[in-house]
Amino acid sequence: PILNDHSELKPRRPAEEYIKGVLAGNRVILSQAITLVESRLESDQDLAELVLAGCMSHTGNSYRLGITGVPGVGKSTFINAFGMHLLDQNAKLAVLAVDPSSQRTHGSILGDKTRMADLSLDKRAFIRPSPAKETLGGVTRSTRETILLCEAAGFNTIIVETVGVGQSETAVHSMVDFFLLLMLSGAGDELQGIKKGIVEMADGLVINKADGENLLAANKAQVEYQKALHLLAPNRNNWSPMVLTCSSTLPSGMEEIHSMLEAYKTKMQTGSDWKENRKRQARQWMRDTILNLLEDKFFKDKGVQNQLPEFDEQVVQGVIAPTSAAKSLIRLYLQGL
């Protein structure tokens, strides 16, 4: 079930074959299509665009769930346990990872096999590791498209895992329907290294490792976090984030978490919030891509590349104001187009 296609240099199929394969739920072809959207080769990107275009009308029909939490909180074990619970409820589950810091190479698959022992052996699940050594922008761009491809392939539950490096939580928050923050009891907010902004983004908090000696502390933390959350401004869509506890090893609490997700969806779909959220995200995604492309084209421009070092030097030496340098460079760029 972990399929990471290594065909970066393999010959490509015609777009039609990818589309047909993805829509038929063929996992080998799905993996190859994901490799296309992850590729930085221009020819691959053009092909990926065609493949996506052919899949678009079959996308959108999934529950997109983001999961974050600091290292050590037990994200993998949780996703393993919760993923198994979802599979037993007949969910068609895909798990994607956003980890710009990842040094994983192709051997990373073994890493995921250890990380999610049961899921990785279960044929019903599809696990796709993070593309290795990418920038955050690159990872999130391809993750968004990977979500679409998985949906087109028939997966109705997509878990996007983030390790919380840099702005990755914000990025994942902007591509999911529900953003779940995994926490531990017994440690203060500071000690867990959780940025306040993350708590504010969460649609639900789950305190992991609520078992054995930790049980009491977990229940106490649950009450405290619930209180603290009341102090925060209302969440998106007027949803009051819930705080639950679970044990990923027993496992316990999985049903409650699942119920929370369903309650959220029901509430959001009663009004137009679910759709509006998706629309907002799609619009923001288009906008982000536009800005990325504009930046990319500017800094790859030959004229800009020739002039930038001198302007840079003058700016750094305080000879010209950064704003003036920027304006001059833009004028040069637009004249040269």
Place this chain on the structure above:
Amino acid sequence: PILNDHSELKPRRPAEEYIKGVLAGNRVILSQAITLVESRLESDQDLAELVLAGCMSHTGNSYRLGITGVPGVGKSTFINAFGMHLLDQNAKLAVLAVDPSSQRTHGSILGDKTRMADLSLDKRAFIRPSPAKETLGGVTRSTRETILLCEAAGFNTIIVETVGVGQSETAVHSMVDFFLLLMLSGAGDELQGIKKGIVEMADGLVINKADGENLLAANKAQVEYQKALHLLAPNRNNWSPMVLTCSSTLPSGMEEIHSMLEAYKTKMQTGSDWKENRKRQARQWMRDTILNLLEDKFFKDKGVQNQLPEFDEQVVQGVIAPTSAAKSLIRLYLQGL
């Protein structure tokens, strides 16, 4: 000492007059020059660029100090007390505010007179309120240039105050040499609404209101925050952020805070950290401006404005992938230039 020039519609001077006036430390002309950099009129912006160019060789010679903290922490009272202390040490002090949420109109000057009672009456200080009703980008762009103008006018200590709305702390952090976070004792980190990221940005924490019944709690908080800070990753330039206490009303602790600032400067200037930080900031500022301008020109393009609604609709309806829409729009834009 609070000078907010209201000449948005007044006739302008030739650039030379502004430059001469600013360099001579003429506060009326300094205020008018700041109004120019704050103005959105293109003619004003062109004039401002000339004025800045003429001032650049006289900039950079100040201590740029950013101050943040949640509402209620006593920022104004602190700046008032600390500002008076600095003036008594012969500092030439300018105070700028970054407050994108500000609903202040021209009457705001009265607000600042109340907020900083002593400073606002002291002829040695120069206080410039935040431009009213600006976006964050607008405020921070003009604040950066206002810093330069104040430096050219001979101010050697610039305090930039931020109210902590949105990303304003990050913006202010990127334009100052030292970033000071003002806090209160007795309240947990959560309760104070301080984002963890802000604590990580701070070069120094000051616990305010360390007087009367609060003294004990403040001293205790000092120890606790100092401990917590040790858990964080090292600050920029390997500086270990200090935690101090003060009372802005007594006042007390002002000398210690001043000493901390001087110790920081000495350490940074022993190596090349001070200069490198400034260089990095200037470079980032140029880059930010470039991106803002690229975005601005794109979205103001007639062709883009004509096509955007349809693409937007198709993206929102899930007919085309956001990435594809972005690429198509960029192609249209570049062809039309």
